[in-house]
Amino acid sequence: MLRTRIKFCGLRRAVDIASAVDCGVDAIGFVLVPASPRFIRAEDAATLRTRLPPFVSAVALFKDQDAASVQDAIDTLRPDLLQFHGGEPAGFCASFGLPYLKSVAMRGKVSLKAEARRHAGAAGLLLDGHAPGEMGGQGETFDWAALPAVNKPLILAGGLTPRNVAKGIALMQPYGVDVSSGIESRPGVKNATAMRDFVAAVRRADARRAKP
Numbered sequence: 001m002l003r004t005r006i007k008f009c010g011l012r013r014a015v016d017i018a019s020a021v022d023c024g025v026d027a028i029g030f031v032l033v034p035a036s037p038r039f040i041r042a043e044d045a046a047t048l049r050t051r052l053p054p055f056v057s058a059v060a061l062f063k064d065q066d067a068a069s070v071q072d073a074i075d076t077l078r079p080d081l082l083q084f085h086g087g088e089p090a091g092f093c094a095s096f097g098l099p100y101l102k103s104v105a106m107r108g109k110v111s112l113k114a115e116a117r118r119h120a121g122a123a124g125l126l127l128d129g130h131a132p133g134e135m136g137g138q139g140e141t142f143d144w145a146a147l148p149a150v151n152k153p154l155i156l157a158g159g160l161t162p163r164n165v166a167k168g169i170a171l172m173q174p175y176g177v178d179v180s181s182g183i184e185s186r187p188g189v190k191n192a193t194a195m196r197d198f199v200a201a202v203r204r205a206d207a208r209r210a211k212p
């Protein structure tokens with residue numbers, strides 16, 4: 001059976017980490033972008049990271065930060081995966097020697113094939129609903145349609161909620177889904193019921209996907 005991978009992003013509280021892990025999430029994103037309302041210091045993220053059991057990954061998010069700040073945060077948090085949300089070139093993203101996701105702002109004209117070529121070294125592309133240059137975590141969807149075949153895992157993000165995630169999975173058949181504001185009470189404060197409903201909706205969509 002297909003299993004859409006699930007990442008919850010922008011967690012800042014131990015209680016939210018515990019709820020997310022209980023739901024069966026695959027990855028937790030820590031937003032290390034100082035301008036974000038979900039910003040968490042790498043030291044605090046490292047403390048929360050100790051609560052992640054085996055097979056739940058820690059993802060460190062950055063947006064247009066300099067190499068020294070990114071490296072400092074990596075040294076402190078020791079994430080499994082990096083996620084770059086700005087205009088970072090492929091060479092910069094790859095220079096830290098860790099697998100990375102590159103976000104693609106889906107507002108405007110985008111060629112996913114060109115992005116996949118540009119970021120040939122990326123572990124995957126994260127398709128987000130905001131405009132180029134904006135921060136992620138805006139709760140904005142984009143025009144969902146069948147995805148072109150690219151030789152990279154594609155992660156659907158941007159404005160997902162427990163109510164619409166099944167539709168996104170059915171239309172786009174992504175490798176994974178990523179959600180932040182759709183499972184929040186307010187920025188950085190997650191809602192346990194919404195987290196549970198989100199995972200349940202993904203699993204129902206997976207069960208439908210598996211049917212011939």
Ligand SMILES: O=C(O)c1ccccc1NCC(=O)[C@H](O)[C@H](O)COP(=O)(O)O
Nearest residue numbers: 009036135136137139158159179180181
């Ligand atoms: O969440 C932020 O504040 C943020 C700031 C700067 C760069 C990225 C950020 N978040 C990324 C994400 O949370 C997700 O990858 C994605 O954008 C989905 O967010 P949402 O539309 O709120 O579900």
